[in-house]
Amino acid sequence: MERIDTAQAKAAVLTEALPYIQDFKGSVVLIKLGGSVMEVEENLDSIMDDVAFLNAVGIKVVIVHGGGKAISKAIKMSGHEPKFVEGLRVTDAETMEIVRKTLNNVVNPDIVQRLCNRGANAKPLHGNWLFGARKIAEPDRGYVGEVCEVTTRAVIEMLDAHIIPVVTPLGTGVDDKHLYNINADYAAAALAKALKVRKFVLVSDVPGLLKNPEDPTTLLSTLHLGDVETLKGDGTITGGMLPKIESCCDAIREGVKKVHLVDGRMAHSLLLEIFTRQGVGTEITE
Numbered sequence: 001m002e003r004i005d006t007a008q009a010k011a012a013v014l015t016e017a018l019p020y021i022q023d024f025k026g027s028v029v030l031i032k033l034g035g036s037v038m039e040v041e042e043n044l045d046s047i048m049d050d051v052a053f054l055n056a057v058g059i060k061v062v063i064v065h066g067g068g069k070a071i072s073k074a075i076k077m078s079g080h081e082p083k084f085v086e087g088l089r090v091t092d093a094e095t096m097e098i099v100r101k102t103l104n105n106v107v108n109p110d111i112v113q114r115l116c117n118r119g120a121n122a123k124p125l126h127g128n129w130l131f132g133a134r135k136i137a138e139p140d141r142g143y144v145g146e147v148c149e150v151t152t153r154a155v156i157e158m159l160d161a162h163i164i165p166v167v168t169p170l171g172t173g174v175d176d177k178h179l180y181n182i183n184a185d186y187a188a189a190a191l192a193k194a195l196k197v198r199k200f201v202l203v204s205d206v207p208g209l210l211k212n213p214e215d216p217t218t219l220l221s222t223l224h225l226g227d228v229e230t231l232k233g234d235g236t237i238t239g240g241m242l243p244k245i246e247s248c249c250d251a252i253r254e255g256v257k258k259v260h261l262v263d264g265r266m267a268h269s270l271l272l273e274i275f276t277r278q279g280v281g282t283e284i285t286e
Contacts, residue, residue, distance in 0.1 A: 026058060122164040209245065223285070
């Protein structure tokens, strides 16, 4: 009897999700994976399960991933110490090569393989084929760029062929053809805007935006654009959260309808976000 009750409970969950599956079928959802959440096997496996499920029910998924911790580890192994200014990595020529190799040869293939192992058709797409970039002049962080143009053709063709593009946050200089390191939050937001995605979800290792980073009960479930400058001023939005919130706000201003910060440590947080009314994490709105 207990097994029947459990099976019925699972069936009820699927039935509850059905209207959302029907609503989102054929829609484009862009998921940005933070490098930190990819360091824990259990978390990454749960996210990959969710992405494979979304793909199986007809949602067009695009992944843009970071690689922060893997890159920092590679930099330390080279005998250097990672440096950040205002949440963005300082990237000289040697560091740029480490970033490129780590993203293209380690992090990206691992995500692609995990998705393929789950029956999804995923392929790598190096960001320097998509993102035109310009060097961020002030403060000078070396080969750190900002996106100034996005070419979406390859992404659209892959989505139309039922392929999940897995995109690295690299760009090609529009003025000098240098390879640039682009913060993955900014790269993901730029692609979300260019594709006019239905939903833009940033997955990281925090529950969302916390008023007090040490207290998960201070989660801000909703953040309005008008509150952002105040929260920057009082220190609520600082460090690595700065580029996340700025990229989200930029996406909202440019017409992306739904932007969410969700906790990749929570089992099936992506499915909860997309297929339940209340969602999880922090929703950013106008």
